[in-house]
Amino acid sequence: MARKTNTLTRKTKGFASKRKALGAPDIDSMFDQTGLEGLPPNSAKTLQESADKEVDDMMASIRENRKNHAERFRDIESGEFWLCVCFQSRTQKEEFIDKLLEKYDPNNETFGDKYVNGLELAAMLDIPVEPIVLEAKKSRLAPKSMRNMEVI
Secondary structure (H helix, E strand, C coil), X not given: CHHHHHHHHXXXXXXXXXXXXXXXXXXXXXXXXXCXXXXXXXXXXXXXXXXXXXXXXXXXXXHHHHHHHHHHHHHHHCCCCCCCCCCCCHHHHHHHHHHHHHHHCCCCCCCCCCCXXXXXXXXXXXXXXXXXXXXXXXXXXXXXXXXXXXXX
């Protein structure tokens, strides 16, 4: 009997140490009423008001984000952003590129042979073209304590 009790106690201690190692979240931290990062300050008096305000603020933020990026999305996803210049032979094409570089940018060694960067060509010809700044957002990982958790 004493042996079984020791085994159970050891298992319990093992489970407790694993739980600490996983960094189990503090339940009280889930009810922090300071609000979510990126949203306006939340001064609600009750937990329900706080949750409702956060949801309303988050939905307003999502709607504004969609509205602001709709035009940019159309520009980026449009298939009409290319230009094709055709010659009768490869020799003509190479001659054109050589003379273009000789006249406008003789030190350029990275100019495309088949695919040409339009912004680079416009800059070479002194034609102002406004570049589109593409932002790459980094995805945020879940906190280590919340990774590999299953939701029931």
